[in-house]
Amino acid sequence: MISFKQVSKRYPGGYAALKNISFEVASGEMLFLTGHSGAGKSTLLKLIAAIERPNGGSVLVNGQNIGKIKAGAVPYLRRNLGLVFQDHKLLFDRTLFDNVLLPLQIAGFDHRESAKRVRAALDKVGLLKREKAHPISLSGGEQQRLCIARAIVNRPSILLADEPTGNLDADSANAIMEIFKSFHQVGATLLISTHDESILRQYQGRSLTLKHGELQA
Amino acid sequence: MKSWLMHHLHVMQFTLRRLRTTPVSSLLNVLVIGVALSLPTGGYILLQNLQSLSDKLVGTPQVSVFLNMNISQEEISRFTKQLQQHSGVSRVEFVSREQALQQLQQSTGLADVTGGLAQNPLPHAFIVYPKDKDPVALEALRDELKTWPKFDHVQLDSAWARKLEAMLKFGRLAVLILAVLLSFALVAITFNTIRLQILTQREEIEVSKLIGASNSFIRRPFLYFGLVQGLLGGTTAWLIITVSLSLLNLSLANLTQLYASNFSLQHLSAGDSLTLLLFSAYLGWLGALLSVSQHLWRMESH
Numbered sequence: 088m089i090s091f092k093q094v095s096k097r098y099p100g101g102y103a104a105l106k107n108i109s110f111e112v113a114s115g116e117m118l119f120l121t122g123h124s125g126a127g128k129s130t131l132l133k134l135i136a137a138i139e140r141p142n143g144g145s146v147l148v149n150g151q152n153i154g155k156i157k158a159g160a161v162p163y164l165r166r167n168l169g170l171v172f173q174d175h176k177l178l179f180d181r182t183l184f185d186n187v188l189l190p191l192q193i194a195g196f197d198h199r200e201s202a203k204r205v206r207a208a209l210d211k212v213g214l215l216k217r218e219k220a221h222p223i224s225l226s227g228g229e230q231q232r233l234c235i236a237r238a239i240v241n242r243p244s245i246l247l248a249d250e251p252t253g254n255l256d257a258d259s260a261n262a263i264m265e266i267f268k269s270f271h272q273v274g275a276t277l278l279i280s281t282h283d284e285s286i287l288r289q290y291q292g293r294s295l296t297l298k299h300g301e302l303q304a
Numbered sequence: 305m306k307s308w309l310m311h312h313l314h315v316m317q318f319t320l321r322r323l324r325t326t327p328v329s330s331l332l333n334v335l336v337i338g339v340a341l342s343l344p345t346g347g348y349i350l351l352q353n354l355q356s357l358s359d360k361l362v363g364t365p366q367v368s369v370f371l372n373m374n375i376s377q378e379e380i381s382r383f384t385k386q387l388q389q390h391s392g393v394s395r396v397e398f399v400s401r402e403q404a405l406q407q408l409q410q411s412t413g414l415a416d417v418t419g420g421l422a423q424n425p426l427p428h429a430f431i432v433y434p435k436d437k438d439p440v441a442l443e444a445l446r447d448e449l450k451t452w453p454k455f456d457h458v459q460l461d462s463a464w465a466r467k468l469e470a471m472l473k474f475g476r477l478a479v480l481i482l483a484v485l486l487s488f489a490l491v492a493i494t495f496n497t498i499r500l501q502i503l504t505q506r507e508e509i510e511v512s513k514l515i516g517a518s519n520s521f522i523r524r525p526f527l528y529f530g531l532v533q534g535l536l537g538g539t540t541a542w543l544i545i546t547v548s549l550s551l552l553n554l555s556l557a558n559l560t561q562l563y564a565s566n567f568s569l570q571h572l573s574a575g576d577s578l579t580l581l582l583f584s585a586y587l588g589w590l591g592a593l594l595s596v597s598q599h600l601w602r603m604e605s606h
Binding site for chain 2: 164197
């Protein structure tokens, strides 16, 4: 599903965020990505979503080579991914419903089908009752759940989450992990970056550890 | 196909809502575009009217020959025959000085003035209709007739029309230059409006791109906005022209009544109106396209 082969990424100015990274993620796998902040976790996830391009090696996602993908094909790649951001990236000028609707509008779904899917996604993260509210009225944990609803609404095969529990208390973090778990159970591939040791202990799954841009054995 | 249509409809609604949320600035933009477009359009329609006026007045060119005051009746009939036999002349009309005075009194309402004259100051005259309407041939005929004895004054009546024609040509060029310049201004206005919109919707654009929006999806609402704004501006220009022409015609009616004529300014034709609207919509669309494309390009190269 996802395969990294000797991937390196340098940012302009010479900073090497990733050095010689190789690993594979099988379909339906839930993989944790850990490491100190600045270890390269976010960069790695950005490479998968073609937000950044690798400088060396190859990144294959669903059989597509991110290093060589054309700019016009990037949107279609991203429609098969669900992205959960640490800073949520919600739109505060529209309702919860409209926030979750956005990916479906982009993908050109028909209106009635979209509404059904949006409500299902909101229901899944426990925010259905507040579909007409605006994100500003939500707590941090709720905003993160809304972000997840937006990521899963068009049923992507791969879900990427960058520090989804970063600033949350234990209860909120657990609620979010439960959502990921149920998503894993229906066959999605998940890649979750975190520096939270307790989560790793609680959910057994393969984990990769990054240190200064290098993969630890 | 249906969802595609629905999407466009949705974007259109969104555009109109966006226009409504900023009514004052939208209105001002539309007004500026309308005024800018109405200047060259107004110039164009005035020239068009002058053109049709000159076409009406010129009709067939003629050469007026004013004869010496002490010409005899035999000389007149001899000249008439000579003119009729002239190869460059199709028809000759003789206007006696009495007829000329009568016409003058009738046509221009100068009866009061001419009535006070002790004697008729007007000469006998020929009106010569040439066969060839080519300006060079006309001038040659005029120059030839000038050399005839007792032909005191020979005048080519279309000379002023040719001057008018040259002036119209100049005017058309001036209007064209104005139109091109103001078109640039219009594109710039839309460019700037869209740029400001993009700045306020930066987040939305970035998030949309992150979750798989294509560039055309992001461009679309802005293009619609530019198109609608341009179209509204064009409609405003059309209204300005139509109302102005109607007002001008009202006061012109008073003026032409005094001269016993029924001349009135023509409005924009249906074709011209359509061209104006399409052109303004296109310019709005173009300004938006340039603006949003530039922004997307900067985002990608960033």
